[in-house]
Amino acid sequence: MKNLLAALLLFISGTCFAQHTDINNFLVKESLLKNSKLAIIAADSLGNPIENINGVYTFSISGFTQSLSFNGGVAVIPLQIDKSTFVYIKHQNDNGTHSKLLYVYKKDGDLNPFTISRIFLIVIPLIIIILAFAFKRFIYIAIILLLIFFFFSYSNGLNISTFFETTFDYLKNLI
Secondary structure, three states: OHHHHHHHHHHHHHHHHOOOOOOOEEEEEEOOOOOOOEEEEEEOOOOOEOOOOOEEEEEEEOOEEEEEEEEOOEEEOOOOOOOOEEEEEEEEEOOEEEEEEEEEEEEOOEEEEEEOOOHHHHHHHHHHHHHHHHOHHHHHHHHHHHHHHHHHHHHOOOOHHHHHHHHHHHHHHHO
16 A cells, blocks of 8 residues: 555656656757857747756757757757768657758857758759759859759758758748
């Protein structure tokens, strides 16, 4: 009887103090330790940090699944960044998929993450293709520009599958 009472008390106290907070938006900054790592900061819809997020949340970082431990609303990604690169961070919960495409510029040991608007991934190739169809002389230049665009993206960590995944996630969230 005592074991049953203790188990019931433990179950009730566990459900009373359990935290169920979803991360629906996040910010990405350089880690405070300046160790070539990025930190994910849980934020509200206005971009203000939420400090009461604690626990383990699963993120997909450039195609790799990582369980990140949040403490005070901040989690550090364990992967170090050795050169400038694209980073695609995605988190999925009950409210949907939340993702960001970043270009992390590394200079002199400092990381500067810039959020890339995914509309540019659609608009830039479309403009080049439309110009190629509008001006027949522009076809060879358009092909060269598209190859340069895709080569730059690929050489900096944005492979074609991540490119399409980012684009489709963006289009899906528009609807």
